[in-house]
Amino acid sequence: MVKLLSVIRKELQEISHDRTMLIVLVMFPVFIMLFMGSSFRSMEISGLPIGITGAANATFAEALFSEINQSHAFNIRSYASEEDAMDAFRNGQLHAVIVVPADFDRMISQGNGSEVRILVDNSDLSLEQAMLTAMSAVIEASSANITRSYVYSAWGELRGLNSSASSLSGELAETKARMQDTKATLAEVRLKIDNISISSLEGTLDGASNETADLQALLLIQKGTLANASASSKDLFARSDAFIANASDALNGSIGALDGACAKLDSESANLTETRNRLDESIMGLELIRNATSDAVTGAALDLNLAGLRPLRDNTAQQIVDMQQEKETLTELNRTLYVSYESLDNYSIAIKNAKNKSAALSETEDALDNASAALSSLNGSFSSARLQVAALGTLLSDIRNTSSQVEATLDAAMAQADSVEQLIATLESTVAEQTAKDPRVIASPLSVKVENQYAKASFVDFVMPQVIAVSLLFSCFLLGSVSLVREKTRKTIVRALLAPGALANLVAGKIATLVLLSFGQVALILAVASLLFGVSPPMDWGILLWGTIISSLVLSSIGVLVGFYARSESAAIQGCLLIAIPMLFLGNIVFSPELLPAYTQLLQQALPLAHVTSIFKVVLITGGSPGIDIAALISYFVLLSVLLAYVVIMRRDITNYS
Amino acid sequence: MMNMAEAAKDKKEKDIQPAVEVSELTKIMNERIIVDRISFSVESGEIFGLLGANGSGKTTTFNMLSGLLAPSSGTVIMLGKSIKEMQRLPRPEMGFVMQENSFYETLTVRENLEFFAEMMGIPSAEKAGRIRKLLQDMSLSEKADTLASRLSGGMKKRLNMACALVHDPKIVLLDEPTVGLDPVVRKEIWALIERMHASNKTIIITSHYMDEVERLCHRVAIMYASRLVASGTPEELKAKYKLNQMEDVFAHLAKPTM
Numbered sequence: 001m002v003k004l005l006s007v008i009r010k011e012l013q014e015i016s017h018d019r020t021m022l023i024v025l026v027m028f029p030v031f032i033m034l035f036m037g038s039s040f041r042s043m044e045i046s047g048l049p050i051g052i053t054g055a056a057n058a059t060f061a062e063a064l065f066s067e068i069n070q071s072h073a074f075n076i077r078s079y080a081s082e083e084d085a086m087d088a089f090r091n092g093q094l095h096a097v098i099v100v101p102a103d104f105d106r107m108i109s110q111g112n113g114s115e116v117r118i119l120v121d122n123s124d125l126s127l128e129q130a131m132l133t134a135m136s137a138v139i140e141a142s143s144a145n146i147t148r149s150y151v152y153s154a155w156g157e158l159r160g161l162n163s164s165a166s167s168l169s170g171e172l173a174e175t176k177a178r179m180q181d182t183k184a185t186l187a188e189v190r191l192k193i194d195n196i197s198i199s200s201l202e203g204t205l206d207g208a209s210n211e212t213a214d215l216q217a218l219l220l221i222q223k224g225t226l227a228n229a230s231a232s233s234k235d236l237f238a239r240s241d242a243f244i245a246n247a248s249d250a251l252n253g254s255i256g257a258l259d260g261a262c263a264k265l266d267s268e269s270a271n272l273t274e275t276r277n278r279l280d281e282s283i284m285g286l287e288l289i290r291n292a293t294s295d296a297v298t299g300a301a302l303d304l305n306l307a308g309l310r311p312l313r314d315n316t317a318q319q320i321v322d323m324q325q326e327k328e329t330l331t332e333l334n335r336t337l338y339v340s341y342e343s344l345d346n347y348s349i350a351i352k353n354a355k356n357k358s359a360a361l362s363e364t365e366d367a368l369d370n371a372s373a374a375l376s377s378l379n380g381s382f383s384s385a386r387l388q389v390a391a392l393g394t395l396l397s398d399i400r401n402t403s404s405q406v407e408a409t410l411d412a413a414m415a416q417a418d419s420v421e422q423l424i425a426t427l428e429s430t431v432a433e434q435t436a437k438d439p440r441v442i443a444s445p446l447s448v449k450v451e452n453q454y455a456k457a458s459f460v461d462f463v464m465p466q467v468i469a470v471s472l473l474f475s476c477f478l479l480g481s482v483s484l485v486r487e488k489t490r491k492t493i494v495r496a497l498l499a500p501g502a503l504a505n506l507v508a509g510k511i512a513t514l515v516l517l518s519f520g521q522v523a524l525i526l527a528v529a530s531l532l533f534g535v536s537p538p539m540d541w542g543i544l545l546w547g548t549i550i551s552s553l554v555l556s557s558i559g560v561l562v563g564f565y566a567r568s569e570s571a572a573i574q575g576c577l578l579i580a581i582p583m584l585f586l587g588n589i590v591f592s593p594e595l596l597p598a599y600t601q602l603l604q605q606a607l608p609l610a611h612v613t614s615i616f617k618v619v620l621i622t623g624g625s626p627g628i629d630i631a632a633l634i635s636y637f638v639l640l641s642v643l644l645a646y647v648v649i650m651r652r653d654i655t656n657y658s
Numbered sequence: 659m660m661n662m663a664e665a666a667k668d669k670k671e672k673d674i675q676p677a678v679e680v681s682e683l684t685k686i687m688n689e690r691i692i693v694d695r696i697s698f699s700v701e702s703g704e705i706f707g708l709l710g711a712n713g714s715g716k717t718t719t720f721n722m723l724s725g726l727l728a729p730s731s732g733t734v735i736m737l738g739k740s741i742k743e744m745q746r747l748p749r750p751e752m753g754f755v756m757q758e759n760s761f762y763e764t765l766t767v768r769e770n771l772e773f774f775a776e777m778m779g780i781p782s783a784e785k786a787g788r789i790r791k792l793l794q795d796m797s798l799s800e801k802a803d804t805l806a807s808r809l810s811g812g813m814k815k816r817l818n819m820a821c822a823l824v825h826d827p828k829i830v831l832l833d834e835p836t837v838g839l840d841p842v843v844r845k846e847i848w849a850l851i852e853r854m855h856a857s858n859k860t861i862i863i864t865s866h867y868m869d870e871v872e873r874l875c876h877r878v879a880i881m882y883a884s885r886l887v888a889s890g891t892p893e894e895l896k897a898k899y900k901l902n903q904m905e906d907v908f909a910h911l912a913k914p915t916m
Binding site: 006007497653 | 727747752754756758759760761762763772774778805821
């Protein structure tokens with residue numbers, strides 16, 4: 001342990017006295033950090049010159065170039081021909097050439113899509129990847145725009161179609177209503193047709209025909225009766241006329257006599273009335289006088305007169321009443337005579353009417369003849385009607401069948417109308433649903449929301465693992481190897497060969513010193529990165545400590561091992577580079593391991609630098625567990641320790657160091 | 659006054675067991691024999707020189723002695739222990755000063771010494787005193803807090819030695835310690851080696867400089883074509899080959915291989 005510490009102290013003393021070495025040790029990580037930090041603040045390309053040729057003035061091509069221009073990633077230069085563009089490309093003036101096909105616009109307009117050729121400079125893999133990524137993003141955005149315009153256009157057509165469908169739906173509804181009306185009418189017709197009984201009609205017709213025949217026979221009978229009645233009535237009429245004349249004369253005479261008697265009664269009644277009135281006046285005058293006369297004699301005389309006058313007057317009044325009653329009797333008789341006369345008139349009228357009727361009977365006879373003829377004709381019509389009823393039955397049957405067919409057709413048509421209506425409703429809802437969507441989403445249905453897993457301040461954060469790994473790689477490799485070569489060239493290693501255990505301690509001490517220096521370098525890098533580039537501090541200082549230890553142990557061991565076999569410092573440097581360069585390319589420093597072929601990835605896993613980088617990535621960025629990488633490096637260190645032990649033990653012969 | 663060779667001889671008489679005993683040591687690399695069955699022994703407190711032309715196998719032998727290179731065959735016994743046993747000791751008893759400076763240029767002198775002291779298992783209580791003494795011994799006290807990269811060449815060489823000796827080893831291996839240094843610095847290094855010897859350390863040194871060998875080493879062994887071709891004190895070798903100078907002896911025995 002004393003010897004080990006002695007070697008470490010010696011190594012540190014040597015470095016402290018070697019100003020150049022000291023500057024290199026300090027400046028190397030600082031320089032790498034400054035260089036990487038200022039160079040890799042952003043990996044996005046900007047203003048990269050690219051050429052375009054072909055149908056560049058096409059509408060959609062212009063849209064594409066507009067997108068490219070807006071991205072600021074590219075600086076577009078137009079060329080008249082592909083040859084001109086390729087000349088510029090080969091001369092290094094361009095990094096890519098976009099060749100737009102002549103039918104670009106037409107193909108896009110027809111919705112067939114088109115292929116834009118992009119000739120890229122693939123001599124620079126990183127640039128190619130960055131360029132293709134930027135260009136793909138631009139073309140995707142442009143393609144989405146084109147799709148969006150198509151969607152808008154298609155939706156316009158769909159909406160028009162939807163409107164037509166709505167109109168059609170209205171018309172269909174009307175048609176359907178009409179069809180239903182028609183169906184109802186048909187139903188009624190059928191019902192009526194069903195109600196029509198042809199057999200009944202035929203029976204009726206047969207009955208009517210029979211009845212007509214009966215009626216015809218009856219008419220003949222009636223005609224005979226009428227003829228007899230006509231003869232009887234003529235005789236009656238003659239006798240009646242005579243009677244009427246006689247009766248009329250008698251009645252006229254009676255009435256005249258009665259009228260005369262009544263007039264005589266009236267005259268006598270008037271005389272009597274005047275008499276009575278005079279008697280009344282006389283009585284009244286006498287009564288006034290009587291009342292005024294206080295003389296009893298006069299009074300008695302007056303009373304005597306009055307007593308004689310009053311029965312006279314009452315008798316006169318009775319006569320008047322009797323005469324009135326007589327006149328009333330005469331008047332009643334006269335009235336009766338008038339009534340009889342009226343009855344006679346009525347009789348006369350009745351006779352006249354009967355005469356008229358008798359004349360009508362003749363007409364009736366004629367009418368009966370006519371009726372008989374009409375009945376005959378009617379009977380013929382009935383026969384014809386029966387035939388027509390039979391035909392009607394057939395027709396109705398046909399109508400029934402046809403109406404059933406029409407009903408079925410109407411049902412089918414209505415069902416179809418329903419289907420069409422449903423279809424139109426579906427179409428409407430589908431169109432409504434579709435057109436309610438955001439066309440930008442339809443144009444670019446897959447929107448990628450990139451969520452940065454590691455919230456770091458800048459891209460410098462992400463190159464920190466590489467910076468530290470590279471710094472440790474070169475420091476440990478070069479210092480380890482060159483330091484041992486110097487021991488050999490200065491023969492100081494011979495002294496270690498002469499002292500027991502000194503060579504092992506010398507090797508271990510050199511490696512331990514490099515571990516210490518690695519701490520310093522890592523601390524320096526982190527300090528510079530934090531102060532100048534705002535890089536976040538490590539997430540786990542413990543893992544940083546152990547990661548630095550195991551990383552520097554492995555890398556230093558490799559360096560020292562190289563130093564054992566190198567005969568000069570330049571040989572040691574070359575040997576280190578021989579190992580370091582493949583590690584740089586495969587150690588997750590220059591290329592991402594996922595970009596490498598499978599066998600190279602396996603090879604990469606066999607190189608310690610990849611694990612060193614992974615450990616620092618975990619410590620500084622991801623914050624996971626670097627257990628596998630640390631285990632891998634421990635395995636490396638065990639292997640390297642065995643190799644170093646072998647070398648220390650087996651290469652004790654001075655010929656190996658002279 | 660007794661010279662160094664006499665002192666070593668005196669010490670040899672005292673210690674029965676040699677500090678380092680190499681027997682039939684062989685190294686074959688890529689089917690090529692780099693070291694071919696060499697055997698020698700170094701007495702405790704002795705300064706032993708291992709000489710040879712470039713490519714003769716002496717550095718490979720040093721590496722095998724230090725334990726940095728496993729021999730193909732043969733044995734090395736140091737202080738009665740095999741190399742593997744030596745390596746298991748918590749505090750090594752051997753120090754190896756390499757030809758090239760091997761310390762951290764971006765540390766100060768003191769920081770280098772402290773680090774290597776801790777690597778070599780020096781207890782904390784002892785560390786500070788040991789470093790202070792080393793700084794004094796190596797004349798680096800004033801530069802203790804100076805970055806190693808800013809030291810002069812001689813100081814760097816001294817610091818390099820100090821780093822190897824920080825754990826106070828009993829046996830010190832010095833691989834061409836003065837190669838490429840100016841004469842002044844060379845003499846400083848010689849003085850340091852002499853001080854180490856004075857502190858009773860067993861020293862094995864490789865060198866191309868015969869004046870250095872003659873001045874420092876009690877005994878020498880000369881390698882040629884992967885084999886040990888001669889050994890003995892410088893005087894013995896000069897007498898044996900009837901040559902006046904060690905350079906002549908070396909030239910005679912250690913002809914550079916092409």
